[in-house]
Amino acid sequence: MSGRLVACAVGFLAFALAWAAPAAARGIVADVDDHLVEITTDFAGQDILVFGAIDGPGDVVLVMRGPAGRVAVHRKARFAGVWVNADSIEFDGVPSLYGVASSRPLFQILTPDVLDRYQLGVGRVQFQEVAAEVPGVGPFRTALVQQKKKQGLYADRVGRVTFIGDTLFRANLHLPSNVPTGTFLIDVYLVRDGRIVDAQNMPLVISKVGFGADIYKYANARSIAQRFVYGVAAVLVALLTGWLAHLAFRKR
Amino acid sequence: MLGALLDWLLSFQVYLPIAEISVSVMLLLGLGGGVGFLSGLFGVGGGFLMTPLLIFIGVPPPVAVATQANQTVATSVSGVLAHWSRDNVDFKMGTVLLSGGVFGSLVGVTIFSILRRYGQIDLVINLAYVVLLGSIGLMMLTESTRALRRARRIPGRAVPPRKLHQHVWVHGLPLKMRFKKSRLYISAIMPIGIGFVVGILSALLGVGGAFLIVPAMIYLVGMPTAIVVGTSLFQIIFVAAVTTILQSMENRTVDVLLAFVLTIGSVIGAQFGGRLGAKLPGEQLRFLLALLILLVAVGLCYELVATPDDLYVLQGLTR
Numbered sequence: 370m371s372g373r374l375v376a377c378a379v380g381f382l383a384f385a386l387a388w389a390a391p392a393a394a395r396g397i398v399a400d401v402d403d404h405l406v407e408i409t410t411d412f413a414g415q416d417i418l419v420f421g422a423i424d425g426p427g428d429v430v431l432v433m434r435g436p437a438g439r440v441a442v443h444r445k446a447r448f449a450g451v452w453v454n455a456d457s458i459e460f461d462g463v464p465s466l467y468g469v470a471s472s473r474p475l476f477q478i479l480t481p482d483v484l485d486r487y488q489l490g491v492g493r494v495q496f497q498e499v500a501a502e503v504p505g506v507g508p509f510r511t512a513l514v515q516q517k518k519k520q521g522l523y524a525d526r527v528g529r530v531t532f533i534g535d536t537l538f539r540a541n542l543h544l545p546s547n548v549p550t551g552t553f554l555i556d557v558y559l560v561r562d563g564r565i566v567d568a569q570n571m572p573l574v575i576s577k578v579g580f581g582a583d584i585y586k587y588a589n590a591r592s593i594a595q596r597f598v599y600g601v602a603a604v605l606v607a608l609l610t611g612w613l614a615h616l617a618f619r620k621r
Numbered sequence: 622m623l624g625a626l627l628d629w630l631l632s633f634q635v636y637l638p639i640a641e642i643s644v645s646v647m648l649l650l651g652l653g654g655g656v657g658f659l660s661g662l663f664g665v666g667g668g669f670l671m672t673p674l675l676i677f678i679g680v681p682p683p684v685a686v687a688t689q690a691n692q693t694v695a696t697s698v699s700g701v702l703a704h705w706s707r708d709n710v711d712f713k714m715g716t717v718l719l720s721g722g723v724f725g726s727l728v729g730v731t732i733f734s735i736l737r738r739y740g741q742i743d744l745v746i747n748l749a750y751v752v753l754l755g756s757i758g759l760m761m762l763t764e765s766t767r768a769l770r771r772a773r774r775i776p777g778r779a780v781p782p783r784k785l786h787q788h789v790w791v792h793g794l795p796l797k798m799r800f801k802k803s804r805l806y807i808s809a810i811m812p813i814g815i816g817f818v819v820g821i822l823s824a825l826l827g828v829g830g831a832f833l834i835v836p837a838m839i840y841l842v843g844m845p846t847a848i849v850v851g852t853s854l855f856q857i858i859f860v861a862a863v864t865t866i867l868q869s870m871e872n873r874t875v876d877v878l879l880a881f882v883l884t885i886g887s888v889i890g891a892q893f894g895g896r897l898g899a900k901l902p903g904e905q906l907r908f909l910l911a912l913l914i915l916l917v918a919v920g921l922c923y924e925l926v927a928t929p930d931d932l933y934v935l936q937g938l939t940r
Contacts, residue, residue, distance in 0.1 A: 443935075516934075600866030
């Protein structure tokens with residue numbers, strides 16, 4: 370990715386914004402430098418660049434969310450001297466990754482009400498337990514967020530939004546090496562006087578590529594027939610390796 | 622200088638697509654080579670050592686177990702071909718064994734996926750290995766100490782000959798079959814039953830189960846010792862193959878890349894182990910292997926008993 374190209378694109382966006390502002394009344398325009406992140410066998414995390422322009426003074430907040438899914442949280446307890454998974458609660462709608470970046474600390478620019486409503490900040494991410502009534506769900510929720518933070522998948526400051534002049538901004542969002550795959554969504558908010566006045570979102574696709582990705586794809590195929598083929602292929606590879614080993618080492 | 626060379630070799634990382642971790646290729650080859658060396662040295666399969674070691678380096682237990690079944694196919698093939706060339710395989714007995722084994726594997730994989738759904742599979746794998754390794758290790762330790770003591774007292778005296786084929790209640794069961802190669806006319810129920818248990822073990826632990834088949838077929842069924850090992854290897858190929866396919870379909874936990882790298886290491890290691898094993902004194906080696914097995918068992922046991930860093934564990938669920 371070349372810096373000059375990005376600068377050029379930012380410049381173009383600013384121009385487009387200035388020109389189109391009266392008609393469309395867009396307060397914020399933004400884009401990602403690359404909408405596809407490829408995880409290869411030597412992937413060790415990556416920064417992605419979000420850039421854009423706003424139509425006057427204000428603050429910018431970026432939120433990055435991975436695809437939502439189901440997660441079970443198990444609590445260990447000692448049973449006959451051995452630690453076992455005792456209780457467990459399932460949650461649905463859990464973002465696989467969650468990260469925020471902002472031009473100033475969130476609590477300085479927005480009220481707790483608004484932060485809650487837009488789920489801004491790791492502590493405000495919402496997800497539901499699958500069973501309707503679960504007593505003592507609190508510690509499980511906290512543990513889920515804590516574990517995700519520990520894994521580096523939930524973070525309040527994944528990057529900083531910096532301004533170039535009053536209207537142009539850019540931010541590097543960090544993706545950790547264990548980033549989950551799927552279609553991510555990045556929300557961009559324009560904040561003025563403690564209110565969110567405009568918003569935009571854009572997709573970001575994160576996918577495994579190469580030989581390892583193909584193995585993963587077949588092993589986790591939706592159709593059981595394809596997984597059968599994968600199993601048979603695994604057996605054939607083993608049969609062949611074993612036979613070749615026999616040929617290589619016999620009569621010695 | 623040597624350290625730098627080692628660093629350089631260890632720097633080749635491979636991302637294991639199903640285990641979803643990045644590991645040094647050299648570490649995997651070394652692990653495969655080491656376990657292969659031991660299996661060549663002692664004539665054991667090595668699966669019961671490999672799986673716990675894979676868990677130690679961070680491979681999730683369900684992936685370690687299912688991948689080990691895949692690797693067992695490869696090591697058993699090269700083993701059975703060697704025995705076949707010496708005409709030491711009873712194919713009829715092997716087929717009877719594997720008919721029980723395939724059914725056992727089916728049951729085992731089902732148990733596996735139920736335990737996984739309830740978040741208890743890691744625990745069961747660890748517990749089963751502690752029991753398995755603990756008992757094998759202790760038995761080998763007592764046996765080898767006794768042998769060592771005996772060897773010291775009366776050098777050169779042979780073990781008294783044991784009557785091999787005694788007729789017990791096992792042979793009187795219905796469904797009698799004639800096994801020409803093994804020179805047996807016995808009920809097929811016993812070998813089917815043994816095969817069944819080994820099939821379950823193959824699915825739950827990834828092991829080939831020779832440590833169970835070999836003594837059971839010799840002492841319970843009365844099969845000639847020379848034929849047992851080859852026949853056991855023959856049936857393990859099929860049971861491990863079925864387990865690999867079922868695990869792929871049901872639990873998606875077979876890492877073909879991991880199995881391949883381990884196989885390369887282990888077939889090479891097994892050659893050196895086999896050659897060295899022919900030269901070295903057996904009792905001392907068995908004593909050392911027993912200690913190694915007990916060490917692994919203690920390590921696994923510690924992980925079960927020690928207070929974990931985190932009381933909560935996350936498990937992603939696929940719909």
